[in-house]
Amino acid sequence: MSGRASIGRWVRAGARAIGVGAGALGLVAVLCVAALEEAGAxxxxxxxxxxxxxxxxxSKEEGFENKLAEFIADxxxxxxxxxxxxxxTGYVPSTMGQGACDLVMGYAQGTGLIDDTNPYYYTSYVLIYRADDPDLKGVDRLSDKRLKNKRIGLFARTPPASLLAMIGLEDNAKPFETYAGESAAKTAEQMIAEIASGKLDAAILWGPVGGYFAQKADVPLSVVPLVKETAGPSIIYGITLGVRPNEPRFKHEINKVLAENQADINVILRDYNVPILTQEGELIAAGTADR
Incomplete structure (x- = not known):
């Protein structure tokens, strides 16, 4: 995977984001399209x-996008x-004339693959390390010299991989792969387990993925949004809902629900330890696994 497709499995661009994972980012879109039922009971x-x-x-409807879908439907x-x-699978269904969807719940803003709503949250990649690691305490950017010679896990061919290469940290990076048919969540859990055990010093994951699995770790972990990088493209992304093209009334209806219920949406995201940012990168809800 490359570009936006690299976080397609985390951000429903048809990356979350991995995770996680975003830069000249071409997300894999999963958009099915069908005519909306006429209004009625x-x-x-x-x-x-x-x-x-x-x-x-x-499929058990346990994810935060499941909860948001329930909220919107209600x-x-x-x-x-x-x-x-x-x-x-990386498959992008036709957006016209076939399929069975009105919404894709996590579509990265501005990909141009399908139409999208206003963003319902902003997030970024995150750096994760043990909260009790004295060598890394307070590190909040990849250019910090304390990361030199540290073993850093990340998903191969994602934007952070390019950023590590630009900064000169690629020699100590440990790339992880997820293959077709495999759940990227299992790979993210493996990274978190290796940080907890000391096999890795740190890892870079898509914010929602990193925040969620870090809070389940056996030891307290720090989850730091990477919003202070000066090298490379921004790795902060606005996450929207993918909608059918040429349906302005439906799009307006969804945008109205998002605008009027942002505080409730943030509560859903916080329940999953998602780092929520402003468009400028300021933290709204901390993604922290400190206990």
Missing amino acids: NRLLRVCADPDNMPFSN RLGDELEYTWFEES
Whole structure:
């Protein structure tokens, strides 16, 4: 994977984000399209989601995008219906005339692959390390000299990999791979376990993924949004909902729900330890696994 596709499995660009993971980022879109039911008591809100992609979604409807889909359907007075799609396939369905979706829950803003709503949160890649590591305490950017000679895990061919190369840290990086048909969440969990055990000094993950799995670690971990980098492209992203093209009324309806309920949406995200940022990169809700 490369570019935006590199975090396609974390950010429903059809990366979360991995995770995680964003730079000239071409996310894999999972957008199915169908005509919206006429307004009525049994109107359906059809959502495309991955059945095994925590913390975003799963078939048990345990992810934060599942919770957001339920929230939106409730506000619209619609019945929620899922079409399950494994994003790891990299398949991008046609956006016209076939499929069964009205919404894709986590679509990176500005990819141009499909239409999208206003962002419902901003987030970034994060640096994760043991909270009790005296060598790394307070590190908040990859250019910090204390990271030199440290073993840093990350997903191969993601924007942070290019950034590490620019800074000169690639020799000590440990790239992780996720192959078609595999859940990237399991690879993220492996990275977190290696930090906790000391096999890795740190890791770079897509914010929602890193925050979620770090809070489940056996030891306290620090989760630091990478918003202070001066090299390379920005790795802060606005996350939107993917919608059908040429449906301005429906798009306006969804935007209205997002705007009027941002505080409630943030509560959902905080429950999963998602680092929520302003568009300028200031932290709104801390992504921390310190206990």
